[in-house]
Amino acid sequence: MTLTPKESGGDGPGGEPAGEDAHDTYDAYVPSRRRIERERHQRSRARRATAVAALSTLVTAVVLYLVVVNAPGWPRTKETFFDAGYAREALPKVLEGLWLNVRLLLVCGAAVLVLGMLIAVARTLRGPVFFPLRALAAAYTDFFRGLPLIINLMIVVLGVPALRLQGITVDPVLLGGTALTLTYSAYVAEVFRAGIESVHPSQRAAARSLGLSNRQTLRYVVLPQAVRRQVPPLLNDLVSLQKDTGLVSIGGAVDAVRAADIIVGRSLNYTPYVVAGLVFVALTIPMTRFTDWVTARMDRRRAQGGVV
Amino acid sequence: MSGPVGTDSSVPVLRMEAVRKTFGGSVVLRDVDLEVAPHTVTALIGASGSGKSTLLRCANLLEEIDDGAIWLDGEEITDPRVDQDAVRRRIGVVFQSYNLFPHMTVLENITLAPRRVHGADPAEARARARELLDRLGLGAKADEYPDRLSGGQQQRAAIVRALAVRPRLLLLDEVTAALDPELVGEVLGVVRDLKDEGMTMVLATHEMGFARDVADQVCFLDGGVVLERGTAEEVFGEPRQERTRRFLRRIVEAGRL
Numbered sequence: 085m086t087l088t089p090k091e092s093g094g095d096g097p098g099g100e101p102a103g104e105d106a107h108d109t110y111d112a113y114v115p116s117r118r119r120i121e122r123e124r125h126q127r128s129r130a131r132r133a134t135a136v137a138a139l140s141t142l143v144t145a146v147v148l149y150l151v152v153v154n155a156p157g158w159p160r161t162k163e164t165f166f167d168a169g170y171a172r173e174a175l176p177k178v179l180e181g182l183w184l185n186v187r188l189l190l191v192c193g194a195a196v197l198v199l200g201m202l203i204a205v206a207r208t209l210r211g212p213v214f215f216p217l218r219a220l221a222a223a224y225t226d227f228f229r230g231l232p233l234i235i236n237l238m239i240v241v242l243g244v245p246a247l248r249l250q251g252i253t254v255d256p257v258l259l260g261g262t263a264l265t266l267t268y269s270a271y272v273a274e275v276f277r278a279g280i281e282s283v284h285p286s287q288r289a290a291a292r293s294l295g296l297s298n299r300q301t302l303r304y305v306v307l308p309q310a311v312r313r314q315v316p317p318l319l320n321d322l323v324s325l326q327k328d329t330g331l332v333s334i335g336g337a338v339d340a341v342r343a344a345d346i347i348v349g350r351s352l353n354y355t356p357y358v359v360a361g362l363v364f365v366a367l368t369i370p371m372t373r374f375t376d377w378v379t380a381r382m383d384r385r386r387a388q389g390g391v392v
Numbered sequence: 393m394s395g396p397v398g399t400d401s402s403v404p405v406l407r408m409e410a411v412r413k414t415f416g417g418s419v420v421l422r423d424v425d426l427e428v429a430p431h432t433v434t435a436l437i438g439a440s441g442s443g444k445s446t447l448l449r450c451a452n453l454l455e456e457i458d459d460g461a462i463w464l465d466g467e468e469i470t471d472p473r474v475d476q477d478a479v480r481r482r483i484g485v486v487f488q489s490y491n492l493f494p495h496m497t498v499l500e501n502i503t504l505a506p507r508r509v510h511g512a513d514p515a516e517a518r519a520r521a522r523e524l525l526d527r528l529g530l531g532a533k534a535d536e537y538p539d540r541l542s543g544g545q546q547q548r549a550a551i552v553r554a555l556a557v558r559p560r561l562l563l564l565d566e567v568t569a570a571l572d573p574e575l576v577g578e579v580l581g582v583v584r585d586l587k588d589e590g591m592t593m594v595l596a597t598h599e600m601g602f603a604r605d606v607a608d609q610v611c612f613l614d615g616g617v618v619l620e621r622g623t624a625e626e627v628f629g630e631p632r633q634e635r636t637r638r639f640l641r642r643i644v645e646a647g648r649l
Contacts, residue, residue, distance in 0.1 A: 287493065292480060293454060294480070294504065
C-alpha cells in the first residue's frame with residue numbers, strides 16, 4: 085500500500101488511516117486474464133457483426149433502387165405516384181381528414197372494449213337462465229368474425245339509410261363507426277374470452293374456497309388477470325382498427341382516404357393516395373412500438389434470465 | 393340431529409357418510425365415512441391417487457359428490473338447497489401450490505374475502521391481516537406481490553388468507569409438497585401452532601413424522617377407501633392391514649418416517 089504524502093504527514097488526533105480501511109471494505113476484485121480475453125473477443129465479434137450488417141444493408145438498398153429505377157414503367161410511375169407538387173397539395177387536406185380517423189378510433193376503440201368485454205363475459209355465464217344470452221353472444225361472434233368488414237360497412241352505411249326509418253341517422257360517420265364497432269367487438273370478445281380461459285382453474289378454486297360467489301370470482305380474480313394477459317393482442321386489434329377507420333370513406337365521410345380520393349378524382353394523379361397511406365403508417369407506428377414494448381416488458385417479467 | 397349447532401363439542405365439525413365420488417369411469421372415493429371432532433386434527437395419509445385431495449375438495453363442495461352425505465356442524469351441506477357459497481365461507485382451504493392471486497399484494501390477497509364476502513370494514517380487515525402476518529413472521533411482506541416471496545413464505549401467506557375469515561374448519565391439501573426441504577419446517581411449525589390454538593383441521597400429507605406428531609386421528613386411504621383409521625399410535629405403531637404395513641414400510645425405506 086502506498087501512502088500519499090498527505091497521509092504520511094498524519095491527520096492529527098482522531099485521524100483514521102482512511103486509505104487502508106476503505107481498501108479493506110471494498111471487494112478487491114481484479115478481472116482475470118480469462119475474462120479480459122473473453123471480453124476482447126466479444127468486442128471484436130460485435131464490431132465484425134456491425135460491419136457485416138452495414139454492408140448487407142447497403143447492398144440490398146442499392147439493388148432495390150436499381151431494380152425499381154430501371155423498371156420500364158418507372159418514369160410514368162414516378163410521375164403519377166410520387167409527384168412532389170401533388171403531395172404538397174394533398175398533405176394538409178389528408179391531415180384534416182385524418183382527424184376524423186383519430187376521433188373514430190377513440191370512440192370506436194372505447195365502445196369495442198366495453199362491448200367485447202360484455203360479450204366475452206356473457207359467453208362464460210353458467211346456468212340455464214343465461215342460455216339465450218350465451219347463445220346470442222356465440223352467434224354474434226361467429227357471424228361478425230366471418231363477415232368481411234367491407235360488406236358489413238356497405239350494408240350498414242348504405243343499407244340502413246335505404247330503409248328510411250324515422251329517427252335513425254343517415255350520417256355515414258355514425259353508421260360507419262357502428263359497423264366498425266360491430267366487427268371489432270367480435271374480435272375483441274374472442275381476445276377477452278381467450279384471456280378468461282387462460283386463467284388457471286386453481287385460481288377459481290382458491291377464490292370459491294374463500295366463499296366468493298361465481299360473479300365475485302370473475303370480477304376480482306379472473307378478469308383482472310385475463311385483461312392484463314391480453315393487453316398485447318388487444319393493442320394489436322386497436323392498431324388494426326385504427327387503419328380500418330379509413331374504410332368509412334366508402335359512405336362518403338371525408339376522412340384521410342376520402343380527402344385523397346377527392347384530389348385524385350380532380351387531378352388523375354395518384355400521389356395523394358401514397359400520402360394518405362404514409363400518414364396512416366406514421367399514425368400506427370407509435371402504437372405498434374408501444375405494443376411491442378408492453379409485450380417485451382411482460383415477457384421479461386414472466387421469465388428472468390437466459391441468453392438464448 | 394339437524395340444523396347448525398355451533399360449537400357444541402359433542403357434534404362433529406365435519407361428518408361424511410358413505411361418500412362416493414367418480415371421475416368418468418373411475419371411482420375415486422368409495423363409501424368414505426369420516427368424523428372430525430372439534431379442536432382435533434385429522435391426517436389423511438396414503439399414496440398419490442388414493443383420494444386424499446378429492447376427499448378435501450368434496451368436503452369444501454369444490455367437487456360434487458355422487459352419493460352419500462356431508463355435514464358441517466350438524467348441517468347437511470350436500471343438500472342441494474343449501475347455499476354453497478355460505479358453506480365455503482365457514483371452511484378455510486390451503487392448497488398444495490398456494491394459489492395466491494398473483495395480481496394482488498399479500499395484504500390484498502388476505503383482505504379480499506373479509507371485505508367482499510364478509511363485509512368487513514377495509515381498515516379493520518387490513519389491521520387483522522397485518523396482525524396475522526406478524527404472527528406468522530410475514531409482517532414485512534404485506535405489500536409485496538406473491539412472486540417476490542419464497543415458497544414457504546407464499547404458503548404461510550396462503551394460510552393467513554384462509555384464517556382471515558375465521559373458519560370453523562381448515563383443510564390443508566399437501567401444503568408442504570411443493571416446498572424445498574429446508575422450507576417445510578416453517579410451514580409445519582405454523583400448523584402445529586394452529587393445533588395448539590384449538591383449530592379444527594383435516595390435512596392430507598406425505599409428512600408421516602409430522603402426521604404422527606400432530607394428528608389426533610389418522611386415516612389411511614387406499615384406492616378411495618379408508619382402509620385403516622385410529623390414533624397416530626395405532627395406525628403407525630401397529631397397523632392391522634397388510635396394505636398399511638406395506639405403505640409404511642415403503643415410507644420408512646424412503647427415509648420419510
